[in-house]
Each structure stands twice: as C-alpha cells, then as structure tokens.
Amino acid sequence: MSINIVIKEVIIIRNLQLNMDQAVEICKVINSEVRMNILKILSTGSYNVNEIAEKLGLPFSTTAVNVKKLEDANLIITELVPGRGTQKISTKNYDRIIIDLFQDNIDAEKNTITIDMPVGEYIDCQAEPSCGLVGNEDYIGMQHDPRSFYEPGRREAQLLYFRTGYVEYRYPNRIPYGAIASELEFSAEVCSEAPYHKLNWPSDITVWINDAEIGTWTSPGDFGGERGFNTPMWWSLNFTQYGLLKHWKINNEGSFIDGVKISDIKIEDLRLNENPFISFRIGVKKDAVNLGGLNLFGPNFGNYRQGIIMNARYLNGNDKIKSE
Template identity: 40%
Template sequence: MSEVKQEVIRYPASRIVDVAKALSGDVRVRILEALGDRPMSVSQLAEALGVAQPTISINVQMLEQADIVVSSQGANREKICSVTTRSILLELPAKPGDGLNRTEEIQMPIGMYSQCSVQPTCGLANRDGAIIGSSDDPRAFYMPERVDASLLWFSDAGFVEYLFPNPLPPGVELDELRLTAEICSEAPSFRTEWPSDVTVTINGLPVGTWTSPGDFGDRKGKLTPERWKSGTEYGQLTQWSVTAEGSSVNGAPASDTMLSALSLAYNKPIVVRFEVRENAANRRGLNLFGASFGDHPTDIVLSFIRRMQQ
C-alpha cells in the first residue's frame, strides 16, 4: 500500500512552534524514519522501534497535531499512520504578532484567583467532588489547596478576581477580548428560579451584567463527579466580549466600555473580576465551574482575537 504525499507543506509563521515541538523529539524523528516507505500501525511502530505502544501513541498524536502524520482506521480497528510529506517550508515571522494564532487563549483554573470577598453559603470543591477546607467557612478561600478547585460558590454579594497575562506583543492590533465561563446563581441546595446579577469588570471597567436565571441541580452535570451530592450540578456557559465598539454579554449590547479604554499593556496583568454587587437588583451569589464540574470541560477562558493582515 502506498500513500500519495504532498511534495511540500507550507506552514505559516503561526505554526512554527507546533512544528518545532513535533520535530524536537528523538522518538518522533524515528517514527518519521519508519514511515518513510510505507504506512504502519501503532503496534508495528512499537515493535520496529522497540518502544512501548502508549509512548508511540503519544508521539504520533504530536505529529498529527502538526499535520506531519495522518492516521486512518485499518483492519481490526487498528490505527494506521502515514506521513503527509517529505519536505516542509516554514515562513519566518516578519513583524510582531506573525508567530501568533489569530486567537490566543488563556485558560485560568477557577481556584487561581488573586483576591476574593465571600460570605456563607460559600465553599470550594476539587475535581473529585471533595470539599476543600470546610463548607461555609470563608477561610477555605485562602487555603493553598484552593488551586485545585473545580467548583466555587458564595451567596449574596461578593467577588473573585483573576490576573491574566497579556500574550500579545506591543504593536499587535486586537479586534476582540472575549471572556467565557460556566456560571449559575447560589442558593441553599439549589433553586432553578433564583436570579442573580453577575457583573464582569476588566481592569476596573464594567463589561456587562448577566442575570443568571437560577442555581441548577435538577439533573446531574455532565462532568460533575458522582460523589458530589450538594445540590448545584451545572451552570450556563456565558460570554462577555469587548471590541472597539463596546461590550456585550452573549452577543447582546451590555456596556459602553471599549477596547481602547482597557489600557491593555504587554507588561501588565489584565484584571478580571466576577462580582455580585451590593446594589444588585438580584443579589444571590454565584457558582463558578471549572473543567471537571458542570456541563462544559473548560475553566475560565480569556481569548485574544487579533486583526489579521492581508
């Protein structure tokens, strides 16, 4: 069986890091050598290279992510690997931002807040559903174990605040700053009709207020661990966005705050706060979900969507 390979694959500057990582390991180079003449299965590669099959699978995946190797399903559902090319062309970056993807994302674990103000009912749970510290004890929010939190909650008014790095170098034009998180209100146990006004500020400026309709525990969260039996199960994936024209929540206009007002700087952190304010019409706290709780396998995500030059 022979495969038709492209003569040359051309990679833009934004793919240099991916390709470099894929080619930087001895095992991956040996995999490419073995696939030089013919496709091979993962088990054949493991036997030919004298390397454990799980190790081959991991390294093949890295080559696939760089589009240097492709895989198909063979007989007995075995994975068959082949190279896509024998030559690659890398475009070197020529100006700031060329080496970046159009969208750069930073995922922040929910327990990595820099400041907080909470009151009972409150608490944190790790990815296994175990309580960190003690429930309804604000001191738990200052324990080192908080970094492992995959669910946090507080009632009434309060906030959690995060510091994000800015991945864009000076001079790179930004089209949109987008924040995504899974959130719901906080009630004792749960209440599906329990609205709470959750306001996001970035660098101290209001981006928008989203009214969570309730605290959801009417079914099991898709990712929520089985041992968790404390009411809240999932939230709603909510998105705040800031552009040159203003800010929005889930696509609806929400604030006059524009990108230019945020004073984003390469060497300064971006301060993101989730808050239920003292003067909120619906002051019923919040639940914030991490990648191992709720319905969505994501932590807090800050996305930098930049202008692409033609």
C-alpha cells in the same frame, strides 16, 4: 473563526466568518440533507432532540448523531434548561456563514491568544456565606467559611460559590509589542447560588475587566436535580449541578454578552498596553437588586470541560495598515 455582529434595527445577526481553510471543514458538516434540515428547524426556534426527530420523521438515534456533529462544529449550541423537568435544548449559533475568498485575508486564529484559567487560580477574592470551594473528591477547607478561599489547595478547586463577593484572575498579557488589541472574549460556566439548588433564583452577576465594569447579567437560577455531565458521582444531586456557558466580548463597538450589547465600554478603554496582565473579575455586588449569589464551574464540574477561557485577538503592524 471570527464572529461579526451586525445590528439592524432591533435584530442581532450572528455571522460566522471563515477563511477558505476553515470553510472546508464546515462544508463537510453541512454537506448533509439531514443536518441542513436540522438547521432549518432550529432557525424557527429552540428544540430538544425528540422534537427535532419528530419534525424530521427520523429515529431519535439518527437525529442525536447529526445534532452532535453540528454541536462539534459549533454551528448549534445545546444547554440544559428547566422546563417540564430539566432537558437538553438545541439552538442555532449563527444566522449566516460568510466565506472570505481571498488568500491574503487576515488569519484570525493566527492572531488569537487563548488561555484557559483554572477557577482556583484567582489572585484576589471576597466571599460571604453561603460560600465554599469544592475539589475533585472533597471540599477544600470548611464550608461557609471565607477563610477557606485562601487555602493553598484552592488551586485544585473545580467549583466555587458565594452569596456576595468576587474572584479576580490575572491572565498574562501576551499581545505582542506593537500589535493592536482588536477583541477580548471570555467564557465561563456560571449560575446563581441558592441553598441546595433552586431553578427560580435570579442573581445579578457582574464582570469587570482591568477594573472597568463591563456589565451585569441576571442568572435565572441555580440548576440541580439532574447531574451535570462532568459533575462527580460523590456530589449530592440536591446540590448545584451545572450552569450556563456565558460569553463576554469587548471590541471597538462596545461590550457584549452572548452577542447582546450590555455597555459602551470599548477595548480601547481597557488600556491593555499599560499592564503585563489582563484582569478578569466576576462577582455579585452587595447592592445588587437580585442578591442570588454565584457558582463558578471548572472542567470537572458542570456541563463544560473548561475553566475561564480568554481569547485575545489582535492586529499586527501589517494587518493594521491593511485594515486602514
């Protein structure tokens, strides 16, 4: 599935573009009056399940089941956010669904390379206290000691954090020789790093790809007080529990985070054909306006069962001819 972003004046429209095979599964999900009504409600704003159930006049359990089906189809996204206590808020993920009725359309998924990088598999780092690494059952090394970031056990890390600094990862460059990279997308669960946790704790988090600075996103806070879905029971509720799932995308139009353009760096600026790897660096600069630190979550901490996922999309020779 591919996402086209159309900018008209100041409105960003998120399109879900499907081929016929993909459309069959999505049509099964939306072939329900209840689920269509949920999408109509979410087209006006973001709501929790209780609010949606009240608007539909349905029991909470019925509404929750249908919300989950829409989540599984990626038609809506649900995040834990602060406000009247931490709560799950659902938001529509797309504005339009477009179905390509052409058998010879490029299969975007066929030309997509997906790699889920463990958060402990960084090849370079710089961390300043407060900082640390956390595994499935205990800390890795010593808390607030930058030397712990070089422990062999770092590869088992499920959570890492620091006040300022960065971690850098190198993904194997599997784009076929002769193919043209069309889009890179990275996703990771992140938040600020405060003592214990603090909902109002902004932090300027920057991403670099192949040494090109893609842009900076300001995390609103460090989320805790309610256990993350995947956070182990031994981890104190007083500490960071979960983050927000952020998506960085670079294509021929520029660089985006969650569909919003953040810089003019284009995929051609990354010189992907010059290296056997694709580097991804994330961190907090020492001169950042908001020095709020960084928490980076693995699959066994937080709300999302993933490390740092890279999707690399490309056009092969025949596809390039068709697109021209």
